[in-house]
Amino acid sequence: SLKITDQCVNCDVCEPVCPNKAISLGREYYEIAPDLCTECVGHHDEPQCVIVCPVECIIPDPEHPESPDALLAKYARLTG
Ligand code: SF4
Ligand code: SF4
Numbered sequence: 001s002l003k004i005t006d007q008c009v010n011c012d013v014c015e016p017v018c019p020n021k022a023i024s025l026g027r028e029y030y031e032i033a034p035d036l037c038t039e040c041v042g043h044h045d046e047p048q049c050v051i052v053c054p055v056e057c058i059i060p061d062p063e064h065p066e067s068p069d070a071l072l073a074k075y076a077r078l079t080g
Contacts, residue, residue, distance in 0.1 A: 001037035001064045002047060004030050007057035014049035014058070020078060023049060034064045041068065042075030 001022075004014075008029035015023045015030065020043070022036035032049075040047045050058045066074070 001032060001034040001061050001066065002039055002049065002058050003032055003034075003061035003064075005057045005059060007055055009055055009057075011054060013052045013054070017048040017052055019043040019048065032058075032061070034061060035074075036078065038071045038075045038078065039066070041071035042079070 004023075006029060010025070010029055012025075012030070015025075018037075019040065020036045020038055022033045023030055024033070025031075040049075047058070050056075
């Protein structure tokens with residue numbers, strides 16, 4: 001999954017573009033739920049949140065590295 005760093009300015013443009021509803025406002029800034037983020041695999045060619053973020057604060061989560069196959073399997077799980 002991807003993660004949002006503390007550079008986030010809480011602009012809220014990423015939350016509505018996430019196809020998996022993985023983004024929400026956390027205690028201080030926006031957060032991505034690792035169990036819901038497929039890095040947009042299955043929905044789009046590129047991570048939509050990364051495209052829209054004005055401050056480029058969304059990065060691969062070093063604590064949740066996933067292969068393309070694993071992301072596709074997560075997509076299949078989430079969409080039933
Ligand atoms: Fe949502 Fe895609 Fe961003 Fe993951 S990469 S949080 S699925 S918009
Ligand atoms: Fe934070 Fe970027 Fe999302 Fe805006 S688009 S809320 S700056 S992560």
